[in-house]
Amino acid sequence: MVPARRPRTATAEKRQRLLDATEQVMIRDGYAAVTTRRVEAEAGLKLHYHYGSLDELLIAVVRRRGQQTVARLGQALASPEPLRAWWRLMAEPAGNRLLVELTAAANHRPAVQAEVASLARQVRRMQTEALPSLLDEYGLDGDEFPPALVASAVQGLAFAMAYDQASGFDTAQEEAVAGIERLLDRLERGRRR
Amino acid sequence: MVPARRPRTATAEKRQRLLDATEQVMIRDGYAAVTTRRVEAEAGLKLHYHYGSLDELLIAVVRRRGQQTVARLGQALASPEPLRAWWRLMAEPAGNRLLVELTAAANHRPAVQAEVASLARQVRRMQTEALPSLLDEYGLDGDEFPPALVASAVQGLAFAMAYDQASGFDTAQEEAVAGIERLLDRLERGRRR
DNA sequence: AATAAGTTAGAACGGTCGCTCCAACTTCGT
DNA sequence: ACGAAGTTGGAGCGACCGTTCTAACTTATT
Numbered sequence: 001m002v003p004a005r006r007p008r009t010a011t012a013e014k015r016q017r018l019l020d021a022t023e024q025v026m027i028r029d030g031y032a033a034v035t036t037r038r039v040e041a042e043a044g045l046k047l048h049y050h051y052g053s054l055d056e057l058l059i060a061v062v063r064r065r066g067q068q069t070v071a072r073l074g075q076a077l078a079s080p081e082p083l084r085a086w087w088r089l090m091a092e093p094a095g096n097r098l099l100v101e102l103t104a105a106a107n108h109r110p111a112v113q114a115e116v117a118s119l120a121r122q123v124r125r126m127q128t129e130a131l132p133s134l135l136d137e138y139g140l141d142g143d144e145f146p147p148a149l150v151a152s153a154v155q156g157l158a159f160a161m162a163y164d165q166a167s168g169f170d171t172a173q174e175e176a177v178a179g180i181e182r183l184l185d186r187l188e189r190g191r192r193r
Numbered sequence: 194m195v196p197a198r199r200p201r202t203a204t205a206e207k208r209q210r211l212l213d214a215t216e217q218v219m220i221r222d223g224y225a226a227v228t229t230r231r232v233e234a235e236a237g238l239k240l241h242y243h244y245g246s247l248d249e250l251l252i253a254v255v256r257r258r259g260q261q262t263v264a265r266l267g268q269a270l271a272s273p274e275p276l277r278a279w280w281r282l283m284a285e286p287a288g289n290r291l292l293v294e295l296t297a298a299a300n301h302r303p304a305v306q307a308e309v310a311s312l313a314r315q316v317r318r319m320q321t322e323a324l325p326s327l328l329d330e331y332g333l334d335g336d337e338f339p340p341a342l343v344a345s346a347v348q349g350l351a352f353a354m355a356y357d358q359a360s361g362f363d364t365a366q367e368e369a370v371a372g373i374e375r376l377l378d379r380l381e382r383g384r385r386r
Numbered sequence: 387a388a389t390a391a392g393t394t395a396g397a398a399c400g401g402t403c404g405c406t407c408c409a410a411c412t413t414c415g416t
Numbered sequence: 417a418c419g420a421a422g423t424t425g426g427a428g429c430g431a432c433c434g435t436t437c438t439a440a441c442t443t444a445t446t
Contacts, residue, residue, distance in 0.1 A: 008392060008443075030300035032225050036434060046394055048435065103360065104297035107223035113360070120362040128365060148365040149372035153346065156353030160345045163296065167306065169313040172321060172341040179342035201413075201422060229404060239424055241405065 015050050015060070018043050022061050027097050031105035034058070058112045062102060066119040069095070073123060077130045081191075083138065084184045086127075090154055096162035127151040138187050208243050208253070211236050215254050220290050224298035227251070248304045255295060255305065259312040262288070266316060270323045274384075276331065277377045279320075283347055289355035320344040331380050 021043035025034050036054065040047050051057040069089075076085035090096075106113035131147035157180075165173055214236035218227050229247065233240050244250040262282075269278035283289075299306035324340035350373075358366055 010443095011392080014393095030297060033301060035432080037432080049393065052435095054434070100293070100297060101300070103356070104223060104293060106360070107294070108226060117360060117362050120357070120360075124362070124365070144376070146368050146372035148368035149376075152353045152357070152369045153350050156349030156351070157346045158349070159353060160349030164313070164345070167296065167299070167310055167313075169310050169317070172317070175339050175341035176345045179339035183337070183342075203413095204422080207423090228402080230402085242423065245405095247404070 031101040090158035224294040283351035
């Protein structure tokens, strides 16, 4: 359990190392490989001293990742090329791989499920709030492309492409990536603020 | 193991029941819940007599599902409203849920991974082959929307929406669904062959 | 140097896993 | 009715699981 009194200065960093190790194992071998002994071996630390249970550890992973994502999404949406920055963020292979595993793990870990759902809602809200004015800047009709749909589309497309790539599906990725880049170029070029 | 000589007539049906049970458990409790004892309990059958290993069983699940999907995709792409039919097929909740679990399971089961990848390639090929003439019918520019990109987009969007729905993310799904339906209406209406 | 607190190693617990094995049961052709 | 083949129940194997526990080790403060 987390010590009740005076944790050493290195303790915070140790907890981070445990989260790093968990992500590593999860990305490399899948969520089912995230076991006490394997995470401990990867981190060289005692799991149950720093986190009370595996659920607690996984929730901490979701939370940390979520904070990073929220911060970076905010920066992306406020950047000079919001759409491109947004796309780049969502298309990151490691993040998507982790997302697959976390959502799969959440299926039979209700506590994790709640945390993932809460994060998903927050991210989606940020997007749908930013989108109306953003779509306008890009000259897109908000009726034709409802914010919720655009958000789902960006998320889903990034997810699909990252996953195909990570899994070596070899499904003509170059063509799709090139298409996206061309689309982004065109949209960013035609943007007016 | 699979009997070497004369399986009874009911044997084929029993193997199907095992696949049904596996899908059930997978959809209900996630792929990690697919264990010998649980599948046997669900099916009321002896697993290792009909399938030599869990890997073999999972591969059979992928194969059967794959054959169904390929057949239905072929029908969809040849139907009166190809785009809408395609979308409906890809957006099926149960299928997507199963796909999530299978891809997650594939992460640490190389044999399953190979089977899923092979199916993904086949499905994607069907789509990218049908798309050029299809896009033309719908009046869409093939340069602006490369077939590989459209295929990824349909797959990814369906995946994202089905997953949000299944996980109870509650991320303004109605708006996105309504947007899709309107888009499909418009595209199907403007189709000329 | 001594003391106290943070942290770890390693054993141990009950439980579940994939898979194997064999005796028993069911089904079927004769 | 009988025998052979298909199929199952249930025990059992070694392995790994999450978690708890205690004795030892490390580190910081006095």
